[in-house]
Amino acid sequence: MDTRSKSKPWLFLYVLLLFSYKTHGADTISAGQSLSGSQTPISQGGIFELGFFRPGNSADRFYIGIWYKNFSDRVIVWVANRNIPFSNPSRSELKLSKDGNLVILSNSKIIWSTDLPCNSTTSSSLEAVLLDSGNFVLRDGPNSSALIWQSFDHPTDTWLPGAKFRLNKLTKEAQPFTSWRNSEDPSTGMFSVGLDPNGSSRYSIQWNSSKTYWTSGVWKEPNISLVPENRSTYLYNYSYFSNENENYFTYSVYNTSILCRIVMDLSGQFKQYVWLDGVWYWNLFWSQPRRQCNVYGLCGAFSGCNEQTLPFCECLQGFKPRSSEETSLSDWSGGCVRLQCQNNTSDNGNEDGFIEMHNTSLPEKPQYLPIGSDKECKLACLNKCACTACAYNSNGCSIWDGDLLNMFKKQEAAMGNCSTANFPHNSYHRLLHMLSMYEKAQRNR
Template identity: 50%
Template sequence: MESRNDSWSRPPLLLLLLFCLCANVSISLGSDTISANESLSGNQTLVSSGGGNFRLGFFRPGNSSFYYVGIWYNKVSVPTFAWVANREAPVTDPSTAQLKILDGNLVIVNGSSSPQSTLWSTNLSSPGSSSAQAMLLDNGNFVLRSHGSNTSRTLWQSFDHPTNTWLPGVKIGINKRTNRSQLLTSWKNQEDAAPGLFSLQLQPSSEYYIYWNMSEHFWTSGTWDPQGRLFSLVPEMRLNYIYNFSFVDNENESYFTYSVYNTSILSRFIMDFSGQVKQLSWLETTKQWNLFWSMPRQQCEVYRLCGPFGVCSETTDNFCQCLQGFTQKSPSEWNLSDWSGGCRRVTNLSCGPNKPANLRNDRFVELTYMKLPENPQSLGVEGTVGCQAVCLNNCSCTAYAYEDGTCSIWTGDLYNVQKYGQGNSNGKTLYLRLAASDVPESGNKSGTSAGIIAGSATAAAAVVLLAIVLFGAWRWRRAAGRSSTSQEGSLLAFGYRDLQTATRNFSEKLGGGGFGSVFKGTLADSSIVAVKQLEGMSQGEKQFRTEVSTIGTIQHVNLVRLRGFCSEGTRKLLVYEYMPNRSLDFHLFSPSNAPLDWGTRYQIALGTARGLTYLHEKCRDCIIHCDIKPENILLDAEFCPKVADFGLAKLMGREFSRVLTTMRGTRGYLAPEWISGVAITTKADVYSYGMMLFEFISGRRNSQQSEDGRVHFFPTLAAKKLAEGKDDLIELIDPRLERAADMDELVRLCRVACWCVQDEEKDRPSMGQVVQILEGVVDVTTPPIPRSLQVFSYDENQEHIVFFTESSSSGLSSNSRSNTSTNSITQ
């Protein structure tokens, strides 16, 4: 028996022999089997034979005082548990508890009581014989088998009773004969393996739901698409390189399962105590589980995540906070990221049946930019004053809101409250009822209509005072802008004349694009900035400042930082940090510059992908860039890439696409859906990124026209060579590199580029998946040649592209027709 605790003292040999004679423990070192006359307790463990991937025994998660019998990964340095037996009946002393076979069943008994109490059992209706054995398999399955003279029959297996982890080969589905379902149910928290609030269950409609407390479902996978081999609302499944998914539906059962192409990869799905189902793979290089995707994508979409009177925010590390005037019910649980207990009032309300309404001292605090709680009661009451009066006169009313002419009140606990960022257009105003002592004087709202009227004069005076303060703050910020003494992370409001002076009347132009021109400037503190003059603005002052404020809060190592802005009438300017190594196109396409070496190009490609992943998946509101191209990838002093102009698409509106299509160098990066008029998603950025990757490889523009009018279109050549499996991909790289490139990275980059430019956006990967591929976390298969690239036939002998129509196989000789066709394809 292998020990997990080497500090335990070893008993004298005589006592050890006596113990073995008296006890029924005879499991040998490294054994994978428990026989009918054996048991497991204390720090004894089983190790799966074959590969030793899994270990079974008693374990204690974290600093918990409870022990469980479970299965964990044997070769993973981070304690990771795949299955738990006695979730609802843990033990406090594993040395007095035993896992053994009793009357043909696997059981856990507590030996400290007399008679021994059964804590857990397989509860077989037809238990096995005395010859039954339990074996831990190398796929993580714990199997109880009955052995006859010539046969072996499986009586029970842990794969049929998963807990929170979905291992390869496990079925999560419905037994139609017994009408029973396999569930994935979360732990309560990271140190408590008891069943938590969140469960994943298959529905008869062939889709999965995530349930809260098995009563409310708040997420669905969408129905299974047998053609695409994915669930309709989980597009991440389409482009995977690790798993082979399968869905089975027959008269006996309906279930979903998966296998791993490369069995050396350790992978798992979990129903996490965060309320999200997650797909993870073990990354040995970083010694951690790498998150592939999670659903729901946003943590705050989880139903009742923060419990009663808790508020969720995507901008805070812990996601959950208590509403003003409330405190955590169980700080110890909150420290374990278990927020379900929610919050309690600091001070009880004064409202009660024995106190007249005119003597109650409850007040309301105004909470802005909120997602309102669930289950409001709508009332036919006019005005905020009337709405407040209704709530105040109802002792059960805890909050009210007056939005769009509708009065809503909430009684009892408040759930699913969410705090948006400053300026978020989805935010509403919630008035929360508190005891007067818990409302700061500056935030006091009178509990009666008379109080509101009486306070109107004070409010008017406060408005005047606020205007004076804001004017003073504006003057101070202008002065701060001139002296460049801004604090890290803050946005400065610059005056137009200040920026005119800083840029020497906009004399040194750094570049331009669909959003406007960029000029170099120097502030009063000698810091260098890049000033962008926005062109074609259609937004008003308030909306512009709101959107700029949102952009200013976004910071990432691969995103250009916004330092400030100017908004004076029709003059709209943005002030960014300056990038000394200019934009990527300057280094890729300029023949007079020294070429970027392969390693630098690859790191720029990876850093750009990380920046886009942050915009698409990590920001509070998903940001679609809409103009990815080398001109918008800037390089700092260390050639670290930083994506520029993010968030400006929302500032400009969809009409900006008309500007983009006329700009030189942008048309070739636009995804096909721009032309169709459908809603643009993040996959439009993926397409543009893919087109840009081809230029990383070749060191030239994708589409070039020679003097004789022939069009050279590099992506078609690259896709064709890749699809044919040719081993001369090294011929594709920039000739200035003289074939100096890592072949594995070259193949990876070519494959990613081709996947990114697939015609249908559902076939393209997410940027998060791109990052994982470029990091080498997952492999990438050879993609099909997109139809838009197949329209071009590449003549390798002549080294040019010939365009074919559907009705003719002959090349078009007309230069004008060739140019037009090329443009329509590459848009």
């Protein structure tokens, strides 16, 4: 009698703890449920976690994303509302709506949705589940093998094992991976990687969705010809498939204790990272393009790339970062700005001048002038405020208006490993740009 009466409180406490785990630690959001606040569904094997997050020091930008669980540094692999953050997490939630869509509500307004077609299921057994693969899926009950929607079909910057790197042949639309804007902003960045829209097995990296600056070779089993790291080994199994509907790459990891991710990094490089059991850091396995300064437009206008310094980008003399806040977050897309233009006039003994820059690649889109001397070339640039640089050699005078983009220092020691097509044939070409009045005054003190 006494034994049974003493056991009841313990039985009640045990049931209460189970209920708390099911509410806050499950991997599933069912119809009629929502995710809010500090609730974080965890995949069944405890590998991934989903929930609200605020990147860096942002005070008013919140997102819903997926990250690896149990890492001191949170590594985000997917973001739902990457371009539409919300500012009030206490009045925001992720839920299954009555029409069968996953939606993010903020202040009772839909800011993100899976946007499923009208004929999708609205079954009461509908559920959203976070899988151990890092895939967040929508399905009609736990026994359903067909997925109504999956985050793997809507990637941000990360390619996880089991996901497709794909091209829809019917729509000619690639499914790209796109970098973050900067280290604290997951919105769409300047760099993306996608499969060849013409249907080949190549993939390429682009700047601003317009300028291709690196392209892989074609798939020749067991690897891509120009990316030998993308091959089946004792660690990974890479595959390429093509049918009437799609082309796609996919890969798997043989040892499930090994974590792997391939990222379109905000550095403009496509990188593979590996976490081995017992090693307490992410190991960089490969990156393309291999040279950081081969990334097009990395440093923005009026800035040069130098692989011998950190950060890689630095403003030309006489210029300053357009945004010191952005550059501190590894975002140099805004480039640098010149203080002012004085043309070829004098003010208190100061006027615009030039500085020679040796061993530097020339910017693109020059204008050629029929001028016969170095002095005349400089004067033509000085007399035009829009002119920002000039160069003169045996081929004549070249000037540049507006932004100077995609310059980098030539590394003479590495020249033997690089294609000469990346550099001017004459390593003594001169690249000159105007000094601001301020810089000239500083120099003349």
